[in-house]
Amino acid sequence: MPSQNGKGEQPMQPAAVSGMPDIVIIGANHRTAPVALRERLAFSDPEINTALEALKKTSAIHEAMIFSTCNRVEVLLATGNPSAAVEAVTSFICKEKSVSPSEIEGCTYTYSGEEAVRHVFRVAASLDSMMVGEPQILGQVKAAYKAAVMKKSTGVILNRLMHKAFSVAKLVRTETGIGGHAVSISYAAVELAKKIFDTLDDKTILLVGAGEMAELAVEHLMQNRCCGEIYVANRTLSAGMKLAGRFKGKAIRLEEIDEKLETADIIISSTGAPGFVITYDQVKPVMRKRKQRPLFFIDIAVPRDIDPAINKIPNIYVYDIDDLQGVINENIETRRQESIRAERIIDEAVLNFKNWLENLDVVPTIVALREKLQKIARSELSKTLASLKHLNDQDHLALERMLEAFINKILHDPTVYLKNPGVHRNRSAALHLARLLFKLDE
Numbered sequence: 001m002p003s004q005n006g007k008g009e010q011p012m013q014p015a016a017v018s019g020m021p022d023i024v025i026i027g028a029n030h031r032t033a034p035v036a037l038r039e040r041l042a043f044s045d046p047e048i049n050t051a052l053e054a055l056k057k058t059s060a061i062h063e064a065m066i067f068s069t070c071n072r073v074e075v076l077l078a079t080g081n082p083s084a085a086v087e088a089v090t091s092f093i094c095k096e097k098s099v100s101p102s103e104i105e106g107c108t109y110t111y112s113g114e115e116a117v118r119h120v121f122r123v124a125a126s127l128d129s130m131m132v133g134e135p136q137i138l139g140q141v142k143a144a145y146k147a148a149v150m151k152k153s154t155g156v157i158l159n160r161l162m163h164k165a166f167s168v169a170k171l172v173r174t175e176t177g178i179g180g181h182a183v184s185i186s187y188a189a190v191e192l193a194k195k196i197f198d199t200l201d202d203k204t205i206l207l208v209g210a211g212e213m214a215e216l217a218v219e220h221l222m223q224n225r226c227c228g229e230i231y232v233a234n235r236t237l238s239a240g241m242k243l244a245g246r247f248k249g250k251a252i253r254l255e256e257i258d259e260k261l262e263t264a265d266i267i268i269s270s271t272g273a274p275g276f277v278i279t280y281d282q283v284k285p286v287m288r289k290r291k292q293r294p295l296f297f298i299d300i301a302v303p304r305d306i307d308p309a310i311n312k313i314p315n316i317y318v319y320d321i322d323d324l325q326g327v328i329n330e331n332i333e334t335r336r337q338e339s340i341r342a343e344r345i346i347d348e349a350v351l352n353f354k355n356w357l358e359n360l361d362v363v364p365t366i367v368a369l370r371e372k373l374q375k376i377a378r379s380e381l382s383k384t385l386a387s388l389k390h391l392n393d394q395d396h397l398a399l400e401r402m403l404e405a406f407i408n409k410i411l412h413d414p415t416v417y418l419k420n421p422g423v424h425r426n427r428s429a430a431l432h433l434a435r436l437l438f439k440l441d442e
Contacts (some may be wrong), residue, residue: 010362027074033107043068059083065148206264209271269305
């Protein structure tokens with residue numbers, strides 16, 4: 001896919017001079033492509049398996065992984081020829097998804113090298129998500145990686161990159177508050193409930209109506225061990241029974257709401273009624289029977305279902321959708337501030353990964369050099385021992401240890417130099433010279 005430089009995306013960098021595979025990402029996300037195009041580019045699980053099989057057969061592609069969600073489609077590669085790899089992936093996608101190059105031009109991005117590594121870390125840590133800090137993305141990234149591993153399309157580089165991405169995402173979660181503030185209506189309601197009640201364990205929930213956000217709020221409550229009785233009051237009993245079945249609850253008629261006000265702890269309302277479903281006069285006398293136990297109303301309906309005057313009654317808390325949105329707006333700003341700290345964590349992780357990757361091409365030369373010196377040492381030691389018949393096994397062992405220590409000392413300075421030749425020197429030239437001097441390729 002062609003790169004797009006007008007929206008913060010970085011242009012392709014040339015392949016690494018050392019000849020080591022470069023890391024490249026080709027993709028489209030919620031910021032660069034409309035949903036209609038993202039839908040066409042999306043890969044189902046079976047399609048991902050087929051695509052990975054095809055990409056593995058491309059000579060320019062050493063390793064591959066595909067990440068596809070409703071908000072992004074990305075192909076992650078390790079390649080020794082970035083230009084050829086990008087061209088191969090673009091052609092493959094255009095053919096498989098029946099899109100023309102002109103349709104995706106300007107809607108895609110290509111990152112390579114350090115910028116590709118940073119992008120992977122930011123995606124895993126949910127800094128590149130539509131809603132910064134949302135927790136689902138890490139699970140989706142892990143699932144995509146598992147699929148690639150199962151197809152054996154990853155290797156040393158992408159395996160290391162992904163495991164590092166997972167640890168970075170965990171560190172961002174633990175070291176910042178990026179994921180600790182509610183940014184959805186349903187989740188904000190649950191966070192408020194936690195502040196009102198000492199514990200959510202075994203709290204009784206009354207769901208009035210069958211709105212989607214109300215359902216999500218119940219799901220969030222259940223995930224927080226709020227697993228007391230659940231009642232669903234709906235205008236149509238059959239619909240109420242169907243919804244109650246999802247939560248292992250019980251359907252009741254709207255006329256039974258007054259009775260349940262005495263035992264419910266959390267009431268979530270989301271109907272399409274034109275007026276208040278629960279009024280001040282209904283609730284006021286109930287509090288004496290409840291012995292003043294707290295009662296929490298979550299009103300997600302527009303127009304409102306819950307009479308706002310109920311909030312004046314002691315130990316009753318009423319939050320409507322505007323109240324919840326206010327909480328969300330504050331938390332979004334908090335997440336934005338926390339994301340600054342998260343970016344620093346990612347910057348450090350990118351540098352560490354870059355150092356690992358740069359040293360990866362040094363290892364074969366150092367190993368080859370050590371093996372050559374050891375071979376020479378063993379040969380010379382064997383000749384020496386053949387003429388020293390009086391030496392015992394302990395003497396032989398002492399000589400072997402001496403030679404090993406000698407090799408370690410000889411290799412120390414060259415190893416340090418090859419791993420870090422300095423910012424003004426060419427690492428590839430140093431490696432090439434070392435291999436020539438010691439004839440490591442003969």
